[in-house]
Amino acid sequence: MGVIEQLLGGFAHALAGPGLLIMAAGVAWGIIGGAIPGISGAVAMALALPYTFSMDAATALVMLAGVWAGANYGGSIPAILMRMPGTPGAAAALLDGYELTRQGKAAKALGISLVCGTFGGLVSIIFLIALVLPLGNLVLAFGSPEIFALALFGLTLIAGLSGKSMLKGLAAGAFGLLLTTVGLDTLTGSLRLTFGRRELLSGVDIISAMIGLFAVSEMFYQLAHPARRETPTIVDARTAFPTLAEFKEVWRATVVGTIVGLIVGVMPGAGATASSFVAYNEARRWSKRPELFGKGSMEGVAGPETANNAVQGGDLVPTLAIGIPGSNSAAIMLAALILHGIVPGPFLMSQHTELVFTLFAGLILVNLLMIPVGVVILRACLLALRLPPPSLVASILAIIFIGTFAADLFVLNPILALIFGVIGYGMRVTGFPPAATVLGLVLGFMVESELRRSLIISHGSWAIFVTHPISAVLLLATLAVLLYPVFLNYRRRRKTPVSPAAAPAGS
Amino acid sequence: MRLFLALVVLVLMVTAPGLSAPDAYPTRPITFVVGFAPGGGADVFARALAEAARGILPQPVVVENRPGAGGTAANAYVSGRPADGYTLLFAHAGSSIITPIIANQPTLKWDAFDTIARIHGEEEWLMVKPDAPWKTMEELIAFAKANPRKVRVAGSAIGGIDSFVVLAWEKEAGIDVEYIPHEGGGPAVLAFLGGNAEMVVGNMSEFFQHFQARRMVPFVVASERRSPIFPQVVTFKEKGYDVVFAQWRSVLAPSGVPSSRIATLAVAFNRALGSEAWKRFNANARAVDLYLGPADFRRFLVNEEARLAKIIEELGLRSR
Numbered sequence: 001m002g003v004i005e006q007l008l009g010g011f012a013h014a015l016a017g018p019g020l021l022i023m024a025a026g027v028a029w030g031i032i033g034g035a036i037p038g039i040s041g042a043v044a045m046a047l048a049l050p051y052t053f054s055m056d057a058a059t060a061l062v063m064l065a066g067v068w069a070g071a072n073y074g075g076s077i078p079a080i081l082m083r084m085p086g087t088p089g090a091a092a093a094l095l096d097g098y099e100l101t102r103q104g105k106a107a108k109a110l111g112i113s114l115v116c117g118t119f120g121g122l123v124s125i126i127f128l129i130a131l132v133l134p135l136g137n138l139v140l141a142f143g144s145p146e147i148f149a150l151a152l153f154g155l156t157l158i159a160g161l162s163g164k165s166m167l168k169g170l171a172a173g174a175f176g177l178l179l180t181t182v183g184l185d186t187l188t189g190s191l192r193l194t195f196g197r198r199e200l201l202s203g204v205d206i207i208s209a210m211i212g213l214f215a216v217s218e219m220f221y222q223l224a225h226p227a228r229r230e231t232p233t234i235v236d237a238r239t240a241f242p243t244l245a246e247f248k249e250v251w252r253a254t255v256v257g258t259i260v261g262l263i264v265g266v267m268p269g270a271g272a273t274a275s276s277f278v279a280y281n282e283a284r285r286w287s288k289r290p291e292l293f294g295k296g297s298m299e300g301v302a303g304p305e306t307a308n309n310a311v312q313g314g315d316l317v318p319t320l321a322i323g324i325p326g327s328n329s330a331a332i333m334l335a336a337l338i339l340h341g342i343v344p345g346p347f348l349m350s351q352h353t354e355l356v357f358t359l360f361a362g363l364i365l366v367n368l369l370m371i372p373v374g375v376v377i378l379r380a381c382l383l384a385l386r387l388p389p390p391s392l393v394a395s396i397l398a399i400i401f402i403g404t405f406a407a408d409l410f411v412l413n414p415i416l417a418l419i420f421g422v423i424g425y426g427m428r429v430t431g432f433p434p435a436a437t438v439l440g441l442v443l444g445f446m447v448e449s450e451l452r453r454s455l456i457i458s459h460g461s462w463a464i465f466v467t468h469p470i471s472a473v474l475l476l477a478t479l480a481v482l483l484y485p486v487f488l489n490y491r492r493r494r495k496t497p498v499s500p501a502a503a504p505a506g507s
Numbered sequence: 508m509r510l511f512l513a514l515v516v517l518v519l520m521v522t523a524p525g526l527s528a529p530d531a532y533p534t535r536p537i538t539f540v541v542g543f544a545p546g547g548g549a550d551v552f553a554r555a556l557a558e559a560a561r562g563i564l565p566q567p568v569v570v571e572n573r574p575g576a577g578g579t580a581a582n583a584y585v586s587g588r589p590a591d592g593y594t595l596l597f598a599h600a601g602s603s604i605i606t607p608i609i610a611n612q613p614t615l616k617w618d619a620f621d622t623i624a625r626i627h628g629e630e631e632w633l634m635v636k637p638d639a640p641w642k643t644m645e646e647l648i649a650f651a652k653a654n655p656r657k658v659r660v661a662g663s664a665i666g667g668i669d670s671f672v673v674l675a676w677e678k679e680a681g682i683d684v685e686y687i688p689h690e691g692g693g694p695a696v697l698a699f700l701g702g703n704a705e706m707v708v709g710n711m712s713e714f715f716q717h718f719q720a721r722r723m724v725p726f727v728v729a730s731e732r733r734s735p736i737f738p739q740v741v742t743f744k745e746k747g748y749d750v751v752f753a754q755w756r757s758v759l760a761p762s763g764v765p766s767s768r769i770a771t772l773a774v775a776f777n778r779a780l781g782s783e784a785w786k787r788f789n790a791n792a793r794a795v796d797l798y799l800g801p802a803d804f805r806r807f808l809v810n811e812e813a814r815l816a817k818i819i820e821e822l823g824l825r826s827r
Contacts, residue, residue: 053561140701143697186665187665187688199583202573202574268694322700324696339554341788345715346717346720410584449690453687453689457703459656
C-alpha cells in the first residue's frame with residue numbers, strides 16, 4: 001500500500017465518529033491554554049491527557065496533536081496584544097507584534113501569526129510524512145557538538161537585537177546567560193547561586209523572567225510615559241485575514257521561518273523558543289525591508305510564528321522514528337501511546353502503521369482547523385483592547401501574577417516577575433535591550449551544558465567542533481554572520497572618497 | 508435575618524470539611540509529581556502507576572513533571588505542598604537519597620517525607636554496540652586499563668543511580684572511564700546511538716526496543732544474580748566487582764499526611780499492581796514488582812541510605 005492510500009485511510013480513521021469535534025476541542029483548548037502564561041504547550045497537553053484515556057489510541061493522539069498545534073498559536077495572542085508571551089515560544093513574535101498592536105494593527109498581526117503559523121505547521125507535517133523514515137537516523141547526527149554550534153549561532157542574534165550600542169546588547173545578553181547558571185548543575189551534581197532558595201534549585205523560572213522583562217516593564221513604562229498609554233485606534237477584527245498583497249509582503253519570512261523550524265525541530269533538545277528567535281533574525285536578514293524590524297514589521301511576526309509551528313513536524317521525527325521525544329510536547333504524545341499499551345520505539349512505524357498514518361492525517365486536519373477556531377478566539381481576544389487603559393493594565397498585571405504563580409506554585413515566581421519588571425524598565429530607560437537578555441536565558445542552558453558535554457565526549461579536545469561536519473558548518477555560518485557587517489563596513493569605507501582633511505587622521 | 512443566614516452559611520463552610528473526613532478521601536484528583544522530563548523511565552513508570560490506580564482510587568492520579576536538579580526539584584516542590592495526601596512524590600534512590608546527600612540538602616532527603624510504598628524495580632544494565640571490540644569483561648577491563656578515559660559511558664545526570672553504577676565499577680575495577688551525564692535516559696540513548704559514547708548505562712525499558720533493532724547489546728548487569736531477561740549476560744558480582752544497584756521506584760508524600768490516608772494509598776497501590784494494565788506494563792518494561800508497605804519501605808530506606816552514604820563517602824562525592 002502506498003503512502004497516499006495509507007494517508008487516505010488515516011483521514012477516514014481520524015474523521016470517524018466525533019473525530020472532527022474532538023480535534024476542534026483540542027485546538028480550542030490548546031489556543032486558550034497557550035494564551036494563559038504559565039500553561040505551556042506541554043502543560044496544556046498534559047492537562048488534556050486524562051481525557052484521552054477513554055478514547056482509542058489514534059483519537060487520543062490526534063486530539064493531543066490539536067492541543068499542541070493550538071498552543072503554538074495561543075501563546076502569541078497575549079504576546080502580540082499585551083507584550084506578554086503566553087508560552088516561551090511566542091517571545092520572539094512580540095518584538096514586532098506588540099509594535100503592530102500599538103499602531104492599531106493588532107488584528108492584522110494576529111491574522112498573520114495564525115495564517116503563517118498554519119502554513120508552517122502544514123509544511124512541516126508534509127515534510128514529516130515524506131521523510132520520517134529516511135530522516136529518522138539523521139537525528140542521530142545531532143549530538144552535543146552540533147546542538148552547541150546551533151545555540152552559538154542563535155546567540156549572534158544579540159547583534160540584531162542590540163539597537164544603537166553593541167556593547168550594551170552584549171552586556172544584556174551576557175546577563176541572560178549568567179542567569180541560566182543558577183540552579184543544580186546536572187553535569188556535576190553541585191549547587192550554583194541558589195542562595196539557599198529551594199525554588200532556585202532548577203534555575204530562574206524562564207517564563208517569569210520573560211514576562212517581567214517584557215510585560216511588567218511595559219506596564220511600568222506606560223505608567224512613566226503617558227504618551228505610550230494612548231489607546232490604539234479601534235481594531236476591526238474583520239480585517240484580520242491577510243490580503244494577497246500582505247501575503248506577498250511576508251512570503252519570504254514565511255519560507256525562511258518554515259525552513260528554520262524544520263531544521264531546529266529535528267535537532268533533539270532545541271525547541272520552539274530557539275527556533276522562533278533564529279527565524280526572527282533570519283527573516284530580517286532575508287527581508288527587503290529589514291529597517292522595519294523592531295518597529296512593527298509584519299515579517300517580524302510571520303518569521304518566528306511560522307517557525308514555532310513548523311517545529312512540530314521536526315519534533316516528531318525522533319519521536320516516531322526512534323521512540324525518543326524531540327520535546328516535552330512530543331513526550332506527552334509518547335506517554336499517551338504507552339498508556340494505551342503501545343511501546344514506542346524504532347518499530348512503531350512498522351508495527352502500528354495505521355495508527356501512525358491516522359496521526360499524520362490528524363496533524364494535517366488540526367492545522368487546517370486552526371484557521372476557523374483561531375479566528376473565533378482571535379475576535380474574542382481583540383475585545384480586550386477596547387477596555388479603558390487603566391482596566392487593561394490592571395487586568396494584565398492580574399493575569400501576570402496569577403499565571404506566574406500557577407506555573408510552579410512558588411511565591412518567588414511572581415516576585416521574580418516584578419523584579420525583572422524593574423530590571424527591564426531600567427534597561428529600557430538606559431538603552432540596554434531586554435530582548436537580548438531573554439535570548440541569553442533561552443539559549444544559555446543549551447550553550448553551557450552542550451559545550452561541557454562535548455568536551456567530555458572529546459576528552460577535552462576543542463577539535464570536536466570542527467571534526468563534526470554539521471557543527472563545523474554551523475560554526476562557519478556563525479563566523480560569517482559575525483564578520484559580514486565588518487566586511488561591509490570595510491568596503492563602504494574603501495568606496496567613500498577620502499576627503500583631504502580626513503586623510504591623515506584616517507590612515 | 509439576612510445576617511443570620513450569612514452566619515449559618517459561614518459556619519457550614521468552616522465545618523463542612525471536618526464533617527466529611529476521614530472516609531471522603533480522595534475527593535479530588537491526586538497529583539503525582541515526577542522530577543524528570545516526560546518520556547523517560549521515571550515518567551513512564553509514574554503514568555503507568557497512575558493508570559493502574561484508575562478505578563481503584565475513586566479519583567484519578569494525575570502525573571505532573573517538574574524536571575531538574577537530578578530529580579530533587581520535585582522533592583523541593585512537594586515538600587512545600589500541604590500534607591493532605593493530594594500531592595505525592597515519585598522517588599528513587601537517586602532523587603531521594605543520593606542527590607540530597609551529595610548536594611547537602613537534608614530537607615530534600617527521603618526521611619523528610621512520609622513513606623507510602625515501594626512499587627517496583629528495574630535492573631541496571633550496561634549496553635554496548637553489537638560490533639564492540641570487547642566480547643568479555645576481562646577484555647574490556649584490559650582495554651580500559653591500557654587506555655584511561657577512552658571508554659565513554661553515556662548515562663543520566665551525576666547523582667542518579669546510573670552514574671553510581673559506573674563510579675562504583677571504576678573504583679572496584681581500578682579503571683578510569685569517561686562518564687557523560689545527560690538530562691535523562693532518552694538523551695543518553697541518543698548520544699550512544701549517535702556514536703558519541705561506547706557504552707550506555709540505564710534500564711532495559713529504555714534499551715529493549717533498540718536491542719531488538721540490533722543497535723545495542725547487553726554487556727553486564729549490576730544485579731546480585733543473572734537476570735531472567737538475558738541469562739547469558741554476566742553480573743559485576745560474579746566477575747568479582749561489588750557493584751549491585753537496582754532502580755527501585757516508589758511513592759513518598761509531604762511529611763504529616765494523616766495515617767488513614769497513607770493506608771488508603773498504600774492499599775490502593777498494592778491492589779493496582781494486580782491490574783492487567785500494570786502487569787502488561789511491567790512485562791513491557793522488563794521490571795519486577797518490589798512492593799513494600801509504608802513501614803517496611805521505611806526500614807528498607809534506612810538500610811539503603813546507610814549503604815549508599817558509605818559509597819558516596821568513599822567516592823568523595825559529598826560537596827562542602
